[in-house]
Amino acid sequence: MAVKCTFCGEGVSGSRGLLNHYKKCQKKAERTQRSVSHALQTHHVELAAAATRALEEIASQAVNDPPVSELPRSPSPLPPRPSGRPGRRIRLPARYRDEPPEPPQPLPPPPPTIVTEPDPDPAPNSCAPPSPPTWIKTEPNSFGVYTVALCMGET
């Protein structure tokens, strides 16, 4: 049964003869070589296309889906640190914050005292009864702390 080489068209006898012909057929060798190189080329093109797609995918993800750490939750004008982390100001949690108490309000100024020389001889004006002691209370501050002082009456 005569068959023809599909590459060069040479007639050979039988499939066995065709196989023998293939081993020496230049056309088949050329075609095979070409198809192999073509396959390699196509493969390279596909690889390049896949790489390009992957790069584009990464780029679009970086634009549309930023990492969680860079969400504009609290935009900070400070420049990022060398480590890449945003240069936010470090603050203690609210439970660690300690507000110092306000200083107590100063006592009201005492009434002006008239320094007088002690008079061994009771003067007539000393017969006046001494004023009773008075309690002085300052206004409470924001913590409700106030000061109570006993102000002795003048004699």
Ligand SMILES: [Zn+2]
């Ligand atoms: Zn041939």
